[in-house]
Amino acid sequence: MTVAVGIEPLVAARGLVAGYPLAHGGRREVLRGLDLALRRGEMVALLGTNGSGKTTLLRTFAGTLAPDGGSVTFDGREIATWRRDALARRIAVLPQQVDLPAGFRVAELVAMGRAPHAQRLFASTADDERAIARALLDADAADLADRPAEELSGGERQRLLVAMALAQEPDLLLLDEPTLHLDLAHQVSLLAAIRRMRDQRGLTVLAVLHDLNLAAAFAPRVAVLDQGRVVADGPPGEVLVPDLVRRVFGVAVDEALTPDGRRHLALRGI
Amino acid sequence: MRAAATTSPRFVARPSLTRAWLVLGGGGALLLLALLAAVAIGSVGVGVGETAAILGRRLLALPLPVTWSPAAETIIFELRLPRVLTAMLVGGGLAMAGTVFQALLRNPMADPYIIGTAAGASLGAIIGILAPVLLPALAVGAGTAWLGLGVVQLFAFAGGIGTVLLVYAVARANGRVPVVTLLLTGYAVSSVLAAGVALLMFLSGRALGAIFGWLMGSLAGASWPSLAFAAPLLAASFGLLLLRWRRLNVLLLGDAQAAHLGVEVEREKLILTMLATLATSAAVAISGTIGFVGLVVPHLLRLATGPDHRLLLPASLLYGAALLTLADLGARLAGGIPVGIVTALLGAPFFIWLLRRSRSLVSGTTQ
Numbered sequence: 238m239t240v241a242v243g244i245e246p247l248v249a250a251r252g253l254v255a256g257y258p259l260a261h262g263g264r265r266e267v268l269r270g271l272d273l274a275l276r277r278g279e280m281v282a283l284l285g286t287n288g289s290g291k292t293t294l295l296r297t298f299a300g301t302l303a304p305d306g307g308s309v310t311f312d313g314r315e316i317a318t319w320r321r322d323a324l325a326r327r328i329a330v331l332p333q334q335v336d337l338p339a340g341f342r343v344a345e346l347v348a349m350g351r352a353p354h355a356q357r358l359f360a361s362t363a364d365d366e367r368a369i370a371r372a373l374l375d376a377d378a379a380d381l382a383d384r385p386a387e388e389l390s391g392g393e394r395q396r397l398l399v400a401m402a403l404a405q406e407p408d409l410l411l412l413d414e415p416t417l418h419l420d421l422a423h424q425v426s427l428l429a430a431i432r433r434m435r436d437q438r439g440l441t442v443l444a445v446l447h448d449l450n451l452a453a454a455f456a457p458r459v460a461v462l463d464q465g466r467v468v469a470d471g472p473p474g475e476v477l478v479p480d481l482v483r484r485v486f487g488v489a490v491d492e493a494l495t496p497d498g499r500r501h502l503a504l505r506g507i
Numbered sequence: 508m509r510a511a512a513t514t515s516p517r518f519v520a521r522p523s524l525t526r527a528w529l530v531l532g533g534g535g536a537l538l539l540l541a542l543l544a545a546v547a548i549g550s551v552g553v554g555v556g557e558t559a560a561i562l563g564r565r566l567l568a569l570p571l572p573v574t575w576s577p578a579a580e581t582i583i584f585e586l587r588l589p590r591v592l593t594a595m596l597v598g599g600g601l602a603m604a605g606t607v608f609q610a611l612l613r614n615p616m617a618d619p620y621i622i623g624t625a626a627g628a629s630l631g632a633i634i635g636i637l638a639p640v641l642l643p644a645l646a647v648g649a650g651t652a653w654l655g656l657g658v659v660q661l662f663a664f665a666g667g668i669g670t671v672l673l674v675y676a677v678a679r680a681n682g683r684v685p686v687v688t689l690l691l692t693g694y695a696v697s698s699v700l701a702a703g704v705a706l707l708m709f710l711s712g713r714a715l716g717a718i719f720g721w722l723m724g725s726l727a728g729a730s731w732p733s734l735a736f737a738a739p740l741l742a743a744s745f746g747l748l749l750l751r752w753r754r755l756n757v758l759l760l761g762d763a764q765a766a767h768l769g770v771e772v773e774r775e776k777l778i779l780t781m782l783a784t785l786a787t788s789a790a791v792a793i794s795g796t797i798g799f800v801g802l803v804v805p806h807l808l809r810l811a812t813g814p815d816h817r818l819l820l821p822a823s824l825l826y827g828a829a830l831l832t833l834a835d836l837g838a839r840l841a842g843g844i845p846v847g848i849v850t851a852l853l854g855a856p857f858f859i860w861l862l863r864r865s866r867s868l869v870s871g872t873t874q
Contacts, residue, residue: 328767336760
């Protein structure tokens, strides 16, 4: 994998504190002084326990959750100074939860990914059509194009949402559990497609994943969150060791080598 | 990947053009027919050809020979035409506002009145009706119209807009206006105002009939001056709403995803709410609270055209206008009953039939 990775960070959090208001006043801080920077063309898997702040971090990177402390910059500028539509032309998000309105076909929903690029009042452009077709193919959703969205299975929905994000033609792709609901074949083909796009177009990717082995196979760099901080960050071979898995997840695993010499984490039994 | 990537196919990502032309062309034709029929038909018969000629001569300045009596021209031009145009504007405005509120609130029960417009406009109108009765000193002032507009219309308009502004301000917390809070606040404020309406009706005495007629919704008071007031407001909100179809579509995906797609969500929701409220209040000011048009037309069209607002918004304008024009024709033919009674009598059973036919009507989103 020889990809030119930039020097300047595309998106960076420094001393980031962020959270949500409590029902009775005050705030619950989920991120507590987090540092993480992604350079252009980097592909990073984000790991951590439930509630460790993975989704909150994606929200601050997407600019939809304002930091309570520290800073988030995108392309060198404080993210709060970006216009919402300008940001949407550069950053696409695959959230865990999206309302899919009834009555739209898949291709129509994917076309909504072009909204931030809209140039004409009532029509789409040739660029739009091209981006939509390519997004459908890249997300392995071309066969779904004419299906009504409400008839999709969980896995097909996920491919539709990935296609919608790709139609935005972003520089930064934020994926919150992209492999959710996908069977093994579709998990692999989706992550392979994302890696291909990163290789071909220099897409920068931050993906929340839960499967440690999948993360290790997919990403050249993994960052592990624990209680709102990055506790480990680096190549999967150095980060994902049994000791860290025990400390962060409280689960005992063994490290094994496959016959061709790749490292693998195996559960010690349930 | 495994999909045939060899012959990059074109994916048609827009509603079929044929369907769009059918829907909009059909709506336009229906509207034109409704216009001619509603102007031609009435207690004094004027032929359709003659009606078209009168309209052509007066509106388009066509050099047509005058083959009709001056009385016919007065009836067509001073009585029926303003009434029919009012029906078209009000019907289109209510249907379009209903479409917007149903999308914005993601609630199939939403109609243009749902967050307080109707209650506010009603209270305003009733105060306008009663003011000269309760305060005889005002009677002189009420007789003189402001900008050719009656006190009732003006108060109704201000009541509708003011109530929605109040509801919106109350529902706002931490810079956000959650849909559920907005709906509940609208319901609560409407209830208070409805109590005021009931109290004033109880105290109204001889004016009760006028109040009742207004509450039922009637186009009998239509006139050129009231059209001149409402038409620019409605036209402006139509234009601005039509331009926002893309954002309305994206908002259907939920607030978070709409933000990811570049929509400034809270600002956009406020703009859309106020534009739809402007259309509703202008419509209600010149017609009273006509029910069901704003609820049924959007649902009916969503079944025919799908949920894409690029087609849904202009279609709701055309079909809402045609529908209310025909309903008002029916109301006139039925001895001049308020048109609100006709829309409720025909609209509600039709809506029930529609509900039973289509389950997807109530399932706003798939999960």
